[in-house]
Amino acid sequence: MYVTLKIAYVSPKGMQTTFHSEELEVEVALAIANDFEQWNRTKSIEFIDYKGNHWNKKELKTYTEEMVSEPSHVTVYFDAGFDLKTNKAGLGFAIYYTQNHQSYRIRKNSTVPELTSNNEAEYVALFEAIKQLEELHVHHQQVTFKGDSKVVINQLLGEWPCMEETLNNWADRIERKLEMMGVDAQYQDIARKDNREAHQLATKAMENVEIDSCKKF
Template sequence: MKLRMKMTYRTPKGTEAEFLSDYLPPGAALLLMEDMQQSGRVPQIELLDQYETEWTIKELRSYMKELETEPHNVRMYVDGGFDKETGRGGLGCVIHYEQNQKKYRLRRNQEMEQLISNNEAEYAALHFAIGVLSELGVKAQDIEVYTDSRTVVNQMSDEWPVYEKELKYWADKVDDVVKKIGLTVQYVHVDRKQNKEADQLASQALKSIQIDSTIQK
């Protein structure tokens, strides 16, 4: 979630002006809002999220307190592998997150049957990874997804249209889960070297080697 502040500033002589801030992380917005209220020169502040929903400072404090015990600051790497001869796919994801003031790295993969292309495997891997986030209890926050698939990045960012029906099927499934748990996703393209851990997990899944581990960093 990101918030922006709509505020009225008043000088000691009573001159007023209205300002609208850029979008800020919740913690920064709370810190600035509390500081401005203490100054006595900002008689009115509204907090608006990216959906134009208004938040009170009490609601924001409650949200920040809950966030301490929930997974947050999520960065996720995903990759899909495909065996053309068998139609099998290997799905891999690496999820970095923080919870209870500790940092974690989760690694998980999955084998999948009856796929028809590498692009479909990439999409299936993304859906698999988003599902893992849902299991972790990640909700109502901004996340970053890194993949070496330009197709996934550009189509999920609405830069490219989705024509293939099998890819549209997966894109719609991803959007449904993202919307259900209230995520705002930034898709980032990286080269294969930067995505080698997720790539290895996908390759291991194709060999029927199952990985499911979480470690504290």
């Protein structure tokens, strides 16, 4: 979870101003707030989440303590391959997250028959990753999705039009699922070399090599 720190500052001579931070991980924001409080010069401290909700320090600390047992700091890498001759797609995704102060990685792939294009396969790979997040009970937080499909990323960001009905249906399905889960999706277009793990998973799926693992590291 990321928040913006809002601090109302009062100088020893009574001068006042307000500071706003950049988006910070909630643990970092709480630590900075503690530092400011040690100066005894803060009139008030607020934390503002991505939805615009305002928290005081006690509320946010209680919330983060409750969230420790749930998956957080989630990043998803996804990719797909597509065989034009058979219309068979290989899907792959890797999910990184923390839970109970431990870091985990899920790696999973699968094959899907009868798709229409590589772009559709990329959408399906993302949708399968989101279904995995749902099984993990990821909800009401920001999640970063990284892929090397400029079509999928830019269409979901709203920067490119989605004219094909098939792709538009997948985009709508993804947005409905994320809204239901309360997930604020942060999409990032990355280079193929930075998406190597998901690409290899998709390639292995095309070779009929199934991978389904969860590892603590």
